[in-house]
Amino acid sequence: MEKTEVLEKIKNCIEGNQDQITKDLQDFIAIESLTYNEGEAVAFLADKMRTYGFDEVRIDKVGNVLGRVGQGKTVLLYDAHIDTVETGDPAAWKFPPLSGHLEDGVIHGRGAVDDKGCLMGITWAGKTLKELGLDKDFTLWVSGSVAEEDVEGACVKAMMEESPDIQPDYVLVAESSNLRLMRGHKGRALIRISVPGKAAHASAAWRGENALIKSLPIIKAIDEFDDFREDPFLGKGTIEVTHVECKTPSMNTIPGEVIITCDRRISCGETAEDLLEEARAFSQGIEGVKPEIATEQVVTYSGYEITALDYFPSWVLDEEHELVQAGAKAYEGLFGKAPEITKWDFSTNATHLCGREGIPALGFGPGEEAYCHSSEDQVRVDELIKAIQFYAALPLFVPKKD
Known part of the structure; x- marks a missing residue:
């Protein structure tokens, strides 16, 4: 099957599931998951992964939820954090912060853009790849990591230590980027x-x-x-x-x-x-x-103790790196135009995964950074759909291990 045909199948499958994707994110937002209190949301996501047909689902000692699709030699890790900041004054919100309110194609609520939209997106990408039988040439791990808002990188570091069988060749960090490819941040x-x-x-x-x-x-x-x-x-x-x-x-x-x-x-x-x-x-x-x-x-909420040094290094991937180029090809194949490739102004779990471990990382997600941590926390459904299409397409473009 030609890649253009495969990409069309991915696009159609995800667009056809838009209503269910929207509902899943609304339900996810309705579960409060403050840093160090993510347990209920972790259980919800683990249950979704099982329902979606993931090959393996685990909750590690740290409290991170991990789901696997495929068992190929090329290993990808998609990470998004499950914790959110507090909602603050409810009166500052146009809609109740845990309602997941949908209006004019926009989902509102705490975590919509940071980072539950992205996390539900990478989970749906795994489901789509499994459903379409596109999971033969790679292994995709989807991680819902905890405590990122407080100590970014620390809990994914512990996750890698507690799950030594997960050795990713490439990482995608799913955070809001307004559908731009991110190849670094301070x-x-x-x-x-x-x-x-x-x-x-x-x-x-x-x-x-x-x-x-x-x-x-x-x-x-x-x-x-x-x-x-x-x-x-x-x-x-x-x-x-x-x-x-x-x-x-x-x-x-x-x-x-x-x-x-x-x-x-x-x-x-x-x-x-x-x-x-x-x-x-x-x-x-x-x-x-x-x-x-x-x-x-x-x-963490699971009782796992971590001593975290508040030093989180910068990371940059060269624009010509094979992962950045794979992302650019996937984006152009899906949307018919070249992506904007730039950097984040904020910090993410890539500080550890790429900054310390040296694993090639790429960032991508729906929504605007300006809505993060605000009473206007929101994500557009059409952007979420495009992000999921990208997440599902990327593994088809990364170099494969022999």
Whole structure:
């Protein structure tokens, strides 16, 4: 069968299932799945995978759900995260945030664009490949990963450690991209700078050392810093002070310690040691200051404990890489035009899968980044359908292992 004919079958199959796809996503949105509380949504998706005829479905110790289609030598991993941020003030929403409300071809609700639309999409791609008998030359693993919103990369790292039988040749990270191919994004780190002082009663402040006042030159140096390494594709890194904690027992005591937390976006080639050296320079000449990369102790809904270093490296795949080119050919074959190939501004699980592990990764998804984490969280049904068509077509274009 010619590829054009196969692509037409894929398109027709998915378009013919539009109503069921829409309903499945609405039902998925209706299940709240906040970070560290994804269990009900994981069970829902695992049940869908079984109903859809996946060859294997497992929920690992971490709490990630994994479904397999096919058993060929070429292995692909499609990942989308199942957790969402909180809904916030319900009054800010036009429609109830867990309703999955459909209006004018748009599905509304928390997670519609980030990331339940994508996750339902890659699951339906697996179903379509199985249904059409197109799963003979490859193995496709579909991953619904947990806790991405808090510690991106950490739970897929644990997933790979807990499932050593899954060794992907290629990764597709399904996040909103407005149907553009994404071949990289900046990394992210949380830098904490501890500034010591000496607590004293505010009425006799001369007996102590005010750590907050001591920290002000550091905050000013961070705000004025612009000497970042620049990459022609990702651009320059950034740093922003996002939190200042004053450790004091009362409001009439000068703080004995201040902890400055910074969000540091990382461009190509910047290492953890580079970031620490930079942080030390901010406090040069100020005694006792200790910068470090933050560490998080997290426990997933399944009780799995993870110590996560808040350092998530950048990643870039060359535009001529075989995976990017496979994505471009699949897109053009489906939609009759070349895709836009660019980068994400936000961070994803690709920080580990490609940034640390070096597995070639590509990003793609329906919806606009602007709706992520907002009270306007939404995804267009027609974009979701196109994304599923792409997800189903991509395995037909990646190079096959002998």
